[in-house]
Amino acid sequence: MQAIHQEMNVRERSREVAKSLRRYVVGRISSGQLQPGDKLPTERELVDMFGGGRSTIRRSLESLEKEGLIGREVGRGTFVKQRANGSSPAPHPLAGSAGLPAIEVIDLQSVSRLASPADVMELRLMLEPQVIEQAVSRASQAQIDAMYDCLEQARRSRTLEEFEHWDDMLHRAFAAASRNPLFSAVYAMVGAVRLEAEWGEIKRRTLTDEMKQKHFDEHVRIVDAVRARNAQLARAEMQQHLDHIKQNMFGLG
Numbered sequence: 001m002q003a004i005h006q007e008m009n010v011r012e013r014s015r016e017v018a019k020s021l022r023r024y025v026v027g028r029i030s031s032g033q034l035q036p037g038d039k040l041p042t043e044r045e046l047v048d049m050f051g052g053g054r055s056t057i058r059r060s061l062e063s064l065e066k067e068g069l070i071g072r073e074v075g076r077g078t079f080v081k082q083r084a085n086g087s088s089p090a091p092h093p094l095a096g097s098a099g100l101p102a103i104e105v106i107d108l109q110s111v112s113r114l115a116s117p118a119d120v121m122e123l124r125l126m127l128e129p130q131v132i133e134q135a136v137s138r139a140s141q142a143q144i145d146a147m148y149d150c151l152e153q154a155r156r157s158r159t160l161e162e163f164e165h166w167d168d169m170l171h172r173a174f175a176a177a178s179r180n181p182l183f184s185a186v187y188a189m190v191g192a193v194r195l196e197a198e199w200g201e202i203k204r205r206t207l208t209d210e211m212k213q214k215h216f217d218e219h220v221r222i223v224d225a226v227r228a229r230n231a232q233l234a235r236a237e238m239q240q241h242l243d244h245i246k247q248n249m250f251g252l253g
Helices: 002-031 043-050 054-066 108-114 117-138 141-156 160-177 181-194 197-206 209-227 231-250
Strands: 070-073 077-080
Touching: 002 043, 002 054, 002 181, 043 054, 043 160, 043 181, 054 070, 117 160, 117 181, 117 197, 117 209, 117 231, 141 160, 141 209, 160 181, 160 197, 160 209, 197 231, 209 231
Parallel strands: none
Antiparallel strands: 070 077
């Protein structure tokens, strides 16, 4: 009987992951945030964003491909083919009416180029302590295992770029474990900013081997708190971690 319940839970989780991924893709195509020709995150990144297994993500993408919304090219990735309704998005009903300013459709790629590293830290300090609290109560064992895998990959990293990649993947894993696709979408945008030249230059100047080890140790304590289901400790560890990053990058307490 227990095995039957576990199988039902797995199936239900797969359905929820598939629905969340579909809402993410279709919603952004409909709003214009994803345009024909834009590249979607990789399957692995989508697993980090939404949880679930890679097979669930792949089946969801296959379904969207059959609808003609996306196309997948071997060795290149997955790309948007057309809008969800085949036309331009309708204007917001409040846009330009009753003396209100027109409401701008936000292009996440443009935002990632315009946002500064200081903007990113301001957002992270407001958001991430709340995200990790949610992750404590909602993370599956598989998601916690994925966090430890990110830690191990970061420990093995030989370059700054590798370390930063697995740092980013770990924080995306926190967002995925919160089971809130909006948090995952924000983390994807943060990850895009971290690829910009200005962020990389600051990191190259400030992230010494000593600081890398300090950040790694802080990550371990955060993940250990998630595994222990200690929300208060996880939030405190995350807050301290972000404060240290801010101070190291910008010299601000």
